[in-house]
């Protein structure tokens with residue numbers, strides 16, 4: 685009778701896998717609501733603040749977003765939503781350079797509160813648990829006309845990008861991408877990378893351990909908006925699940941922000 689000899693590498697990867705499965709279930713089960721915890725949860729929710737907005741960085745240089753005739757686009761988009769939904773697909777057919785106007789249109793369609801008779805509404809085009817808007821969207825511009833290579837926070841309320849970090853050189857930017865995003869350089873270089881990050885502690889104050897579920901869901905809602913908005917403008921998008929969280933968090937430089945999801949765009 686032969687028995688399978690398990691190598692050290694196999695043992696390590698098996699135990700890593702088991703640990704991952706345990707962690708996922710541990711988190712899922714421990715953040716479940718039960719009939720006995722639901723009253724506490726509702727009480728805490730009622731006591732907590734329920735209005736928020738994505739974090740702003742007013743001390744950073746601001747670059748105005750220029751959406752051109754965005755509101756015309758919105759009217760046309762409403763009619764063509766079924767077509768846009770049917771056309772959406774992941775693609776790496778990226779432009780060499782992304783015009784700032786196209787980036788502005790995608791960002792503002794996806795994130796900015798609506799307008800009614802020229803007045804900005806509070807309502808945004810995506811839902812957020814408790815209206816806290818704990819998720820921030822950051823843009824890494826590798827090749828955007830009118831933008832220096834760097835990382836920017838999207839401030840949809842002020843219709844601008846807040847410049848958080850500038851790369852010293854193209855080489856620094858390329859090397860950072862290669863070590864931070866899995867698939868680089870397999871993935872064709874995109875002119876823009878989107879980082880979905882969140883202020884977990886802010887959302888935790890209201891939702892406790894369920895907060896982590898909620899920020900992931902909110903990031904998914906925003907990512908879907910961005911994928912549909914870019915499809916409607918003929919711009920490619922590729923969701924990217926493999927990335928080094930700490931590398932992104934360190935570049936953003938806000939200790940409250942944790943990285944959740946990324947997308948290549950262009």
Ligand SMILES: Cc1cc2nc3c(=O)[nH]c(=O)nc-3n(C[C@H](O)[C@H](O)[C@H](O)COP(=O)(O)O)c2cc1C
Pocket residue numbers: 772773774775867922923924925926
């Ligand atoms: C959470 C998530 C992570 C993903 N990560 C990657 C990735 O790292 N690399 C990649 O090429 N595609 C990635 N994708 C894209 C999927 O491969 C793609 O959505 C799937 O094959 C279906 O194709 P479609 O988007 O064209 O319909 C990811 C998609 C999701 C939702």
